[in-house]
Amino acid sequence: MDNPSSAWWLSVVDGVLHFSGADLPGVYIPVQSVEKSQDDNHVNIITEDETFKVHISKFQVKDIRFNYLQDVSSRRKFCDRLEKLLPQLCSLSESLNSEATADQLSSSGASKKRSFREEVQMMRNLHPENNDPDKLGEFLDSSNRAWRQACVTFFGCIDRENQQKDEDLKAENKRLRDENEQLKKENERLKRQKRHQDVFEYAEDLEQTEPTVRKTYQRKVTAEVEVHLEEAHKKRRIQKEKEERYIELIDEIIREDEAETTEVTEAIEEDNEVVENIQEVTNEVTFSKGEKITAFWEDKNISGWYPAVVLRVNKNSYYVRYFDGVKSSLKPKDIKKTAN
Incomplete structure (x- = not known):
């Protein structure tokens, strides 16, 4: 695999990690170790005969059990996650491929507390579809819904039956939401139609009203209009009186300022006359050096x-x-x- 930018993937066969890629069609090579490369975002896949340098962004999930490694952005995190995940995958593969007998489910055997993984192994080995090669990586159905959901969560398996049920349920929910939206739109249309009908009926009733009632209504409207006009005229008169009062105050202030200005001007002129008189008197007498x-x-x-x-x-x-x-x-x- 000479191109480090090609797609590649991992799988577990007989408890051993295998490597393959787009440049190795149909070839699965046993992996000895996966290490960080000196180049950023690259890891080294070390096999017995060769070392492959691959880009972690090109990793593809062909086996759902490797979902934990998808969309990892750094080489260190990829290697750490693979190191934690690999022992579980290998032990699960060995346990799923091992044989189990009916004695393991006997009452004497059941008295010993088993782990959840051991129970899954026995249930799978006793399942009638256990030998179907097409369902090797899938979940084998069970009528125990709680146990089935626990297996899907624990092993990351694909529950085909419930997945289809969920898809059908989502489609049904979407259909119901669409119907609800259509009902809302129809309800709004009926409301608008009812409002329009009420307006038309009111107009017809108004046309059929007796002339005396119509005149009474017109007089009432005219009286209300006159009241509003009178209030508007009153407000206008008050506003005009305020404006006239403001104008009078401004004129009074201007007259006072003019009077004060006149007084100040006269005082300044008197002071100038006094200064001129003093200068005239002073200028009459002059002295010389040595006098x-x-x-x-x-x-x-x-x-x-x-x-x-x-x-x-x-x-x-x-x-x-x-x-x-x-x-x-x-x-x-x-x-x-x-x-x-």
Whole structure:
């Protein structure tokens, strides 16, 4: 088997694991061991004469007893599962192929507690279809339903009879569900038809109503419409009054803001006039460097006008020296001419 990507499978014959594949049609080779390969997702099938490297994704289940190995994704898990499964398969094959006598089911023999596997072996060997080669890997039917289900679960066998019954039951359930859906749809259709019929009958009754009753009904509807219209007009009037009130409040706020703005503007203009007057008065008197003046002095202890001399004329101030040697920078308003 030169192609590692070809399909392959395993089987147990006479208690021995055998290997075969798509490249080995009809050939079953006894297996000595199955080991992990150095390549990912590959295992090595070791036989007496040759070693086959195969991909685990290409493993196919030809024997239902190997279902446990299907869809395994790693080489380590495949080898571990096969190692656990192989002893059971080999021992089961040996026990199913062994002979059993009626003495094993006698009362003296039955007194000894048997395992479930031993009971299965005896039941199979005593079954009338035991020698049928076509049913070697299948379940042999029994009237004991609980025992039959336990065997199917324990050995992974195929219960052909019950499988067919289950399929028939599923088909019957599907048919019943389809019928139920059809009944639901028909019920919905009848309901719609009934609603339409009720509407038509109501229209016919309305046409046959006496004129006085019709007029009474029309007056009642007209009165209800008038009430709704009156309520709508009332709400509209209330809304309009609110809007007018909001407009009046906004106008009042605007007038107040305009008045405040006018007052502030007038105050600013007055302040500007005062500043201009001060600048005019201040600009009338100027001093030059070395000129003797009277300068204002103020600290936490004393304050007053004292003799001083202008040392330097700045842009908006004068740098002076007082009579006691103290120097300071003064604004024009803190300086005046010395009295003669």
